[in-house]
Amino acid sequence: MGENIEMSANGGPNKDPHISHDLKHKYESMTKKARIKTSVRLAIVVMCAAAMIYQVIVLTAQYLNGQTLVNIKIEQIKYNKIPAFTVCYPRLLSFKRVAEVYPDSYGQLYATYMDTMRSVAQGDISYHDNNVTTNLNDLYEGNVTALINKEHRLRDLFDLSIPYYYGNRSSSLFNKDKLTEFAIDIHVNAIRLFNNNKTLNVIEITDTEPIESLVMPDGRQGFKCFTFFSQMKPKWREYQIDLKEMNMNIYQHESWFPPSLYEGGAHVHLSMHSPNILPQQMSPNNFVRLKTGKWYEMTYNRWKTILLPPRYDTKCREYDLKSTRAGDYQLRADCVNQCVYDGLLKTCDADKLSPLKGQPLGNSDNTGSVNTSTGKIGKVGKGLGKRQQHNATLCLYRSDSLWRQELVAPGAPLADERICAKYEVGTIKSTLAGADKQAFERTVDRRACFRQHASRVNGECELKCPQECNNRYYNYNVKTSDKLPGHSPWTKQTHVRMAHNQLPDQITEHIPEISFVQFIGTFGGLVGMWVVICAIAMIYQVIDYTAQYMSGQTLVNIQIEESKYNKIPSITICYPRLLSMKRVADVYPVNYKEQYSAYLDTMQSIADGDISYENSTMVSYLNDLKVMHINIYQHESWFPPSLYDGSAHVYLSMHSPNIMPQQMSSNNFIRLQAGKWYEMTYNRWKTILLPPGYDTKCRDYRLSSTKSGDQLRADCVNQCIYDGLVKHCDHDKQAAQHGQEPLCLYRSDILWRKDLVESGALLDNNRICAKYDPGTVNAHLADERTVYRRVCLQSHALRVNGECELKCPQECNNRYYNYNVKTSDKMDAHSPWTKQTHVRMAHNQMPQQITEHIPEISFVQYIGTVGGLMGMWVGLSAFAVLDFALGYI
DSSP: OOOOOOBOTTSSBOOOSOHHHHHHHHHHTSOHHHHHHHHHHHHHHHHHHHHHHHHHHHHHHHHHHTOEEEEEEEEOOOOBOOOEEEEEESOOBOHHHHHHHSHHHHHHHHHHHHHHHHHHHHTSSOTTOHHHHHHHHHHHHTTHHHHHTSOEEHHHHHHHBOOSBOOOGGGOSSOTTOOSSBSEEEEEEEEEEETTTTEEEEEEEOOSSOEEEEEOOTTSOOEEEEEESOTTSGGGSSOOEEEEEEEEEEOOOTTTSOGGGGGTTOOEEEEEEOTTOOOSBOOTTTOEEEOTTEEEEEEEEEEEEEOOOTTSTTOOBOOOTTOOSTTOOSSHHHHHHHHHHHHHHHHHTTTOOOTTOSOBGGGSSOOOSEETTTTEESOOOTTSOOBOOTTOOOOBOOOSBEEEGGGGSTTSTTTTOEEOOOOOTTTHHHHOOHHHHHHHHHHHHHHHHHHHHHHHHHHHHHHHSOOBSEEEEEEEEEEEEEEOOOSSTTOOOEEEEEEEOSSOEEEEEEEESSOHHHHHHHHHHHHHHHTSOOHHHHHHHHHHHHHHHHTTOEEEEEEEEOOOOOOOOEEEEEOSOOOOHHHHHHHOHHHHHHHHHHHHHHHHHHHHTSSOOOOOEEEEEOTTOSOEEEEEOOOTTTSOGGGGGTTOOEEEEEEOTTOOOSBOOTTTOEEEOTTEEEEEEEEEEEEEOOOBTBTTOOBOOOTTOOSTTTSOHHHHHHHHHHHHHHHHHTSSSOOGGGTTOOOOBOOSSBOOOGGGSSTTSTTTTOOBOOOOOGGGGGGOGGGHHHHHHHHHHHHHHHHHHHHHHHHSOOBSEEEEEEEEEEEEEEOOOSSTTOOOEEEEEEEOSSOEEEEEEEESSOHHHHHHHHHHHHHHHSSHHHHHHHHHHHHHO
């Protein structure tokens, strides 16, 4: 009927090659209503595609940016790596070693020095004779110091330095009570966790192979340092301990240098640091100064940081302690020291051309000390294009850096390296001439350049060398006690006793803002959301989110508290004796009344002055706690005040008002000397934990409860310890003849409060176990079981206490007080036996801090997010895409 149809070669109709023409034709053939619906659908598709592309770009940029989040948490597990300790003596060279190596130059000087020392020790010469001390100091400083000012190899300086081996007991003229052969005795009492974290064992640890290092500062004397428990030694890498107490005795041997130097500006330096590092510099932020002849009480808490490697903003580095490969650094200190050396070399050597007119090193027989091909401290090869300056070899600049002995062993990077000599800048030109002047001028130039640029270069290198990925920082307070009793004023022994304080350990862990798995999952979710219905992905995400919610993980909200109005902190004060002599005489007049009467007569005679001399506790405070004053009195009717002149002290603890100290230990109490005025400043750190169901697993102990173990965590721990010791020491060590003997409370450092022994209370009829001498018990068979108990207690108490500390949950709300104590002068008193002690306490400038654990995902967030996921995967956009696709087909 006249219609022409084009046929293809195979006999079929030809299709329009332009799909757009077909779409246009189909669109024009639609009704108006259908066109509107199609336009809306098309707009939705375009919007979905644009949104998907935009979100993918944003997500990819966020992932590639390497931003991190910080997870801060309170560490409940007490078992950690042993902290490392570095002790530095204020002089480097030992007079005795110098005399042995250079007998011709120093042998007679050392003999004269020791003869004077013997005369002082034997009393022929007074310790306080200024001429004697000046002579001794001059013998050492004027001769040995002259040696240290010269240019020396590091290896040679170690051979001349103070040794760790002290000598036997008779080797010292002034330390007659020395028990070991080492210069520093260090003992750690701890509970060790081993056997895949399933077994506890009470141990005492000591380190007799410390890492030795030296410091050669510019313008000052050298230092000799010893580092204990460093993970540079493989055996300390696997130890996991709960450190109960560390005791360190630091001794001085007169053969090293004159003990009289300590009466000037010389001090021992101590640093407590992470075991996987060594202090890079001898600086105040790494070390505290200790005065010799003193007893120090130190308390600390730990802050562990976990960073992420390059590609994230923290850019940390895993320094390999075991590495021996070229270009690797075992410690960050090695990286910084190498960088500082390279920086000073570039600044202070490359631009000072000598009269040799810049002759290249390759044309000279002299060698330098920087290998520019490797960047490591070592020998310079020929033909490297470096400029020879003043015809002198390069050397290590004098600085506060610690150089450890391993670096100077044969074949090590610094085996043949030298420390630059020290010269007086103002006199060098007048004392040297000609060739000598030219030879030493460059060293002087170096020193002036070093002083100008060292601080800047060190700062640049601190930024250049990445931080360790795992580090531990220790915040410690140091309190000086009385002088140590010594054989003489020059004994110069220093004792440090260290324990954990009441503050919790803290972990700051950086985690990726978006991990790779999160990136892939979110990317897939975006594609699935904007393109197709992906029911499997929806179900997977819902299951994953449900598991995340059910795991009970927490986030930490740390904030600075602006409000100054808080609960009044509790103060616990302990006297050094339990029984009052007056009360004992009142209760047992037949046995003690006559003795107490004689005791009071003596006291009255002392008070009246007939005999030579050679109080309840009152706490006042203001409600807003601007300042707290505590006056602690001693009444002579309790026990003799003269006991305070020995080892007796008053003990004080500042703690959260909803707890009581569980034990009389150094992490809860500080020792106060009677008759002193103390200034204390503090700041508060409040923690809010979450109950079981979350990882903090805290417990709300109810102070108003009458149920055993419910009032205080200390009750829970004490009951657990009692049950554990009964299980170990009574069920399996009970002689048949003692089967009916009642159990008793073991003697320990536990605080038993009075309300527990009132009528009808938990401990109403309980008795404290008697104390017997194990050596005489065989004569008193009736007491055999009690003695067995005591021996068993000493064997198991520390381990059982550690288990119970883990078993009893922490308080959900707690307040920790970090305080510093400063001793002022003795208080004015009516007599030397007044023994009043005053404590003035106020808040320091640090803000209050609250660490609050909150659920990572709350129930409302969980429900809302699951609903959002369902809406995301089955929403209108997906239906619109599907409907449009089906409609087109």
